[in-house]
Amino acid sequence: MQKHAKVWVVDDDSSIRWVLERALSQAGIDNESFIDGDQLIARMRVEQPDVVISDIRMPGIDGLDLLTRITEQYPELPVIITTAHSDLESAVASYQRGAFEYLPKPFDVDEVIAVTERALAHAQENRGEPVTPEQLPETEIIGEAPAMQEVFRAIGRLAQSNITVLINGESGTGKELVARALHRHSPRAQKPFIALNMAAIPRDLMESELFGHEKGAFTGANTKREGRFEQADGGTLFLDEIGDMPAETQTRLLRVLADGEFYRVGGHTSVKVDVRIIAATHQDLEERVRQGDFREDLFHRLNVIRIHIPRLAERREDIPRLMNFFFRKAAEELGGEPKVLLAETERFLTTLSWPGNVRQLENTCRWLTVMASGREIHLRDLPPELGKTVAPETGNTAMQWHDLLCHWARNELAQDKHHILRQAVPMFEQAMIEVALEHTSGRKRDAAELLGWGRNTLTRKMKDLGIS
Numbered sequence: 001m002q003k004h005a006k007v008w009v010v011d012d013d014s015s016i017r018w019v020l021e022r023a024l025s026q027a028g029i030d031n032e033s034f035i036d037g038d039q040l041i042a043r044m045r046v047e048q049p050d051v052v053i054s055d056i057r058m059p060g061i062d063g064l065d066l067l068t069r070i071t072e073q074y075p076e077l078p079v080i081i082t083t084a085h086s087d088l089e090s091a092v093a094s095y096q097r098g099a100f101e102y103l104p105k106p107f108d109v110d111e112v113i114a115v116t117e118r119a120l121a122h123a124q125e126n127r128g129e130p131v132t133p134e135q136l137p138e139t140e141i142i143g144e145a146p147a148m149q150e151v152f153r154a155i156g157r158l159a160q161s162n163i164t165v166l167i168n169g170e171s172g173t174g175k176e177l178v179a180r181a182l183h184r185h186s187p188r189a190q191k192p193f194i195a196l197n198m199a200a201i202p203r204d205l206m207e208s209e210l211f212g213h214e215k216g217a218f219t220g221a222n223t224k225r226e227g228r229f230e231q232a233d234g235g236t237l238f239l240d241e242i243g244d245m246p247a248e249t250q251t252r253l254l255r256v257l258a259d260g261e262f263y264r265v266g267g268h269t270s271v272k273v274d275v276r277i278i279a280a281t282h283q284d285l286e287e288r289v290r291q292g293d294f295r296e297d298l299f300h301r302l303n304v305i306r307i308h309i310p311r312l313a314e315r316r317e318d319i320p321r322l323m324n325f326f327f328r329k330a331a332e333e334l335g336g337e338p339k340v341l342l343a344e345t346e347r348f349l350t351t352l353s354w355p356g357n358v359r360q361l362e363n364t365c366r367w368l369t370v371m372a373s374g375r376e377i378h379l380r381d382l383p384p385e386l387g388k389t390v391a392p393e394t395g396n397t398a399m400q401w402h403d404l405l406c407h408w409a410r411n412e413l414a415q416d417k418h419h420i421l422r423q424a425v426p427m428f429e430q431a432m433i434e435v436a437l438e439h440t441s442g443r444k445r446d447a448a449e450l451l452g453w454g455r456n457t458l459t460r461k462m463k464d465l466g467i468s
């Protein structure tokens with residue numbers, strides 16, 4: 001049964017139109033497609049749909065301008081934006097211009113249907129005022145991996161609000177960058193963004209750093225000093241490594257968050273501020289709460305909305321793009337042409353586990369910009385700590401070996417292979433046996449000893465594996 005609600009799809013790609021038409025019809029949603037925004041606008045003069053699903057890049061009027069025109073004229077009409085060229089700017093611009101939802105392609109058809117149904121349900125109450133588009137900065141956070149798309153969507157959704165955000169992720173994943181993006185895309189953008197790292201401030205200076213002090217409040221306080229809260233008034237205060245905040249400061253912070261006011265150290269008049277808090281941590285704060293190291297009530301105050309930033313190893317597909325970006329950045333700062341990765345170097349770098357995340361990748365690019373002689377980066381150019389090459393004779397570390405093995409396994413699974421251990425284990429044993437025999441100049445008893453097997457086991461294995 002077709003629902004009476006009508007969804008209009010606009011996309012210049014006929015295959016996307018076809019997929020959406022089919023999926024919507026199967027879900028019982030009446031729909032119609034347009035090949036560009038001008039056709040859709042012409043039609044809207046006659047009648048209006050209940051929901052619009054629009055691509056961003058189209059010939060003629062693009063999706064964002066279409067969105068602006070629709071939200072200006074029909075603020076209650078939900079528009080879902082889809083795009084194959086998803087980046088932070090288009091996500092933020094979509095939400096700023098009043099999009100109901102933003103879906104990066106390739107999208108999951110079930111998700112599109114779920115979002116469309118939500119949009120239909122909200123059609124009546126969605127009367128948000130269109131936000132005037134503003135000048136957007138150039139791309140600041142690189143990320144096309146699905147895990148980063150989630151982060152962009154969260155930034156887009158949260159930027160316009162004053163809500164407290166807790167950013168969670170390993171060191172070097174880009175937590176501060178995300179905090180800055182939240183600020184830059186918020187109505188507070190013209191006011192200060194103040195970042196403070198809890199782990200870097202000596203314990204006894206923490207309170208005066210945050211809340212300031214009056215003259216004579218303690219030995220050495222020769223003048224009155226504004227704290228970070230006051231400096232951030234009207235803007236955003238980014239509290240990095242919040243898990244390292246001492247207990248007494250946690251208590252004070254909690255009170256400030258509840259009352260919106262505080263006293264400078266040694267002060268008697270309260271100071272009122274309007275500050276948005278964004279906190280970040282690489283720690284498991286719930287665990288810290290369980291262990292009694294972090295106040296549960298403060299945790300709940302900060303943990304209103306959480307953004308998790310994935311490890312770089314969980315978004316390997318972004319590594320080449322990030323590296324190109326950092327090579328361009330380093331060339332601008334340090335002079336010269338940006339370096340380029342040879343395909344095999346890129347392949348190798350994409351298999352590493354990057355424990356220092358994006359920061360380590362950025363440092364590697366700076367190192368290469370200074371140290372590599374040619375414009376193209378070969379495996380031999382890589383810094384020693386990454387292991388110069390994948391060739392066995394130059395001493396791969398266990399980590400690279402493990403990384404390469406993971407890479408191999410991922411490839412096999414991507415090709416739908418099954419029972420991969422059946423292939424991997426004999427390959428592994430053969431390599432071990434050959435190297436041990438090489439090392440002992442073919443002496444089986446010694447090789448067996450090196451491997452930790454009995455001689456009979458080695459003989460049997462060699463027979464099974466066809467090693468002469």
Ligand SMILES: Nc1ncnc2c1ncn2[C@@H]1O[C@H](COP(=O)(O)OP(=O)(O)OP(=O)(O)O)[C@@H](O)[C@H]1O
Pocket residue numbers: 140141142143169170171172173174175176177178240282322325358359362
């Ligand atoms: N997705 C990204 N695109 C471009 N640059 C990035 C990205 N993620 C991180 N960076 C860069 O990597 C470096 C580290 O990022 P950032 O300082 O935001 O990480 P962090 O998680 O706050 O680290 P820490 O927890 O150690 O303070 C910065 O120079 C930042 O500009």
